[in-house]
Amino acid sequence: MDLLRFITAGSVDDGKSTLIGRLLYDSKNILADQLEALERQSRNKEDGEIDLALLTDGLRAEREQGITIDVAYKYFSTPRRKFIIADAPGHVQYTRNMVTGASNANLIIVLIDARKGVVEQTRRHSIIAGLLNIPHVIVAINKMDLVDNSQDVYNNIVIDYAEVAKTLQLKDVVFLPISALKGDNIVSRSAAIPWYEGPALLELLEQTEVEKDIDRTRGRLPIQYVIRPQTEALHDYRGYAGKIASGTWRKGDAVTTLPSGLTSRITSIETGGREVEEAFAPLSVILQLEDDIDISRGDLLVNGGRPPQVTQDLEALVCWMDSKPLQPGNKYLLQLGSRLVRSQIKDLEYRLDVNTLEKDLAPGQAGLNDIVRVRLRTASPLPFDAYTDLPAGGGAILIDETSNVTVGACLLQ
Amino acid sequence: MSNQHSYQSDYLDQLESEAIHILREVAGQFERPALLFSGGKDSITLVHLALKAFRPGRLPFPLVHIDTGHNFPEALTFRDELAARIGERLIIREVQETIRQRQLTEPGGKFASRNALQTFTLLDTIEEFGFDACIGGARRDEEKARAKERIFSIRDEFGGWDPKRQRPELWNTYNGRIHKGENVRVFPISNWTELDVWNYIRREKIGLPSIYFAHEREVLSYEGQWIALSPFIRLDDGDRVEKRQVRYRTVGDMTCTAAVESSASGIDDIIREITATRTSERGETRIDDKVSEAAMEDRKKNGYF
Known part of the structure; x- marks a missing residue:
């Protein structure tokens, strides 16, 4: 049994909450008391049916206002997999939340209302999925029952979306027709849509292969903490602890520390309290090295193929997440893995229209939910990979040093 | 390595x-983190x-127990034995002492719970030791408000959580x-479900207090839940105390945690029961959550864990 994280993109109107509720309900991941609470809340509704959408509503503040203010996480499992759903609201002003939810996702479900087809919001969600390099896309064409389960309607939407996917160079795009409300093609194939011969949504979620998405040849291990017992018996013990971001790490391998460039060899690897010969992402490990070299929190251990760049001058796409604007000249802390460095925005090159991919070449500043291309300089050399090339080594956050708030998501280029 | 090399890792790993x-x-x-330890399975897993x-180094933080005085004795014994076995520092602060010092009013009623009062002791303890981060065993699957909380959850100087x-x-x-005075609550097992925790406990052979397993206990039935007979609850006329075979699915105070009838004497039995059960963990065992739809949301805003 392994783990898959996915995000659902779409608005309440597309049936997103109903879809999530349906997945939890039909896979028997909703328990009796939760269901009772649902029935209680659904009682005021006219049709008397249980409103599965209520399952994903979180806080009282949200229920009262009928909105979702933030990313919520939901869990369910089947005998094959544990699933973590990041449920992010889809409205135009919530790019920030979607980027947050998408940052950890193996897969995205893009929901399209069969009556409306590909709309601006579909494009926006897909553009974000593309920017964040989500490896797998399931396009769920919903509310098929409302278009008489028409194959023509479905096919036209598939053709439209294929165009979008091509422009955005999305990888591994799969389509299916569903009705979240009726439960068609969610957990099992539905007789209502006989012309669709592919797997149901849950089967797709169970079958998508994710372990190939991680680069296994270029090793990246941000060091979080150095374990030094300093006891008599373990006087010289130094364990370099971190979570493997990518690559394969074996005993005897040569490793390089960045930014210093010092090299050594691995003498022992420990994960989960056991010594092992080999470890790979996403495991947390402790490495011991042959030589006593200077390594501390914030350093990056690398091995294997092409090394990262090490520079103070960076280019990045930034999703801005703060109400105070991003302006050239502003200084922020940049946190990449375990490394924290001061940085300054040198230039704001353009703003990306997340609906059309058009570039506004003289934006001046960036506001909340804008995606902009910037040039920045860091106070010390930063080892990194281009996000598009190796996401595990190129996603950073920007922190406002005065408010301490996370103000931006940085995709290094 | 050959092409067949598998990089698949188990979800528990x-x-x-x-x-x-x-x-x-x-x-x-x-600078000064702490691990909040309750004696329950989630903090034992932590x-x-x-x-x-x-390991092999020392833990870079002490274990901190906010003792309400209403704990199950079995959980306290377990706590002391665990701390002694691993040789790490255990700090205990008592709600009783806060009540005395600050002249707090204890809630009355049949199951007078100190659940709300322990927030005072927690905040005092954070101040006393200058803790800047408190690690806790809360999980997002437990409750709606928890589902929205971050893994690093920033709290203001009153411990308050602002979801917006x-x-x-x-x-x-x-x-x-953080700024001075603020602190962070950190939830490392946010993404675990109840069943994940039990499966992990089984795999890792983690020891638990005996009350998690079926045992005979004097209980009284209250609104469909079994409450342990203890000096901390009020017996009224008409209350019938019975001997039942029960176990605890969560371990909180004796006043606010209900037992479930069970004959599950080992982890495998418990996992079977949980897999088959149709009631959620908090729904079945926590009296304190039934107060209102938003009970947890409100408590978190007031500094609760």
Whole structure:
């Protein structure tokens, strides 16, 4: 049994909450008391049916206002997999939340209302999925029952979306027709849509292969903490602890520390309290090295193929997440893995229209939910990979040093 | 290596590695962290994970127990034995002492719970030791308000949580920077479900207090729940105390935790029962959550864990 994280993109109107509720309900991941609470809340509704959408509503503040203010996480499992759903609201002003939810996702479900087809919001969600390099896309064409389960309607939407996917160079795009409300093609194939011969949504979620998405040849291990017992018996013990971001790490391998460039060899690897010969992402490990070299929190251990760049001058796409604007000249802390460095925005090159991919070449500043291309300089050399090339080594956050708030998501280029 | 090399990792390994990563971020980012230890299975699991994260070194934080005075004796014995066995520092602060010093009013009623009062002791303890991060065993599957809380959850100087002012949490990058007086609650097993915890306990052979397993106990039935007979609850005329075979699915105070009837004497039996059960963990065993739809949301805003 392994783990898959996915995000659902779409608005309440597309049936997103109903879809999530349906997945939890039909896979028997909703328990009796939760269901009772649902029935209680659904009682005021006219049709008397249980409103599965209520399952994903979180806080009282949200229920009262009928909105979702933030990313919520939901869990369910089947005998094959544990699933973590990041449920992010889809409205135009919530790019920030979607980027947050998408940052950890193996897969995205893009929901399209069969009556409306590909709309601006579909494009926006897909553009974000593309920017964040989500490896797998399931396009769920919903509310098929409302278009008489028409194959023509479905096919036209598939053709439209294929165009979008091509422009955005999305990888591994799969389509299916569903009705979240009726439960068609969610957990099992539905007789209502006989012309669709592919797997149901849950089967797709169970079958998508994710372990190939991680680069296994270029090793990246941000060091979080150095374990030094300093006891008599373990006087010289130094364990370099971190979570493997990518690559394969074996005993005897040569490793390089960045930014210093010092090299050594691995003498022992420990994960989960056991010594092992080999470890790979996403495991947390402790490495011991042959030589006593200077390594501390914030350093990056690398091995294997092409090394990262090490520079103070960076280019990045930034999703801005703060109400105070991003302006050239502003200084922020940049946190990449375990490394924290001061940085300054040198230039704001353009703003990306997340609906059309058009570039506004003289934006001046960036506001909340804008995606902009910037040039920045860091106070010390930063080892990194281009996000598009190796996401595990190129996603950073920007922190406002005065408010301490996370103000931006940085995709290094 | 050949093409058949498998890089698949088990979900429990992935959850374990995520939790260990979070614990090490706490050690790397904070000056004075603490691990809040309740004696329940989730915080016992946290200690197990912390040992994996930092051995052969020492834990970079003490265990802190906010003792309400209404605990199950079995949980307290377990706590002391665990702390002694691993040789780490255990700090205990008592709600009784806070009530005395600050002249707090204890709630009355049949099941007078100190659940709300323990927030006072927690905040006093945070101030006394200058803790900047408190690690806890809360999980997002427990409750709706928890589902929206960050792994690094920033609290104001009153311990208050503001759901609308949460920091976005991207990739596995955690921003623990705070102003003086603020502190961070850190939840390393946020992404675990109840069943994940039990499966992990089974796999790792983690010891638990005996009350998690079926035992005979004097209980009284109250609104469909079994409450342990203890000096902390009020017996009324007409209350019938019975001997039942029960176990606890969660371990909180004796006044606010209900038992479930069960003959499950081992972990395998418990996992079978939980898999088959149709009631959620908090729904079945927590009296304190039934107060209102938003009980947890309100308590968190007031500094609760």
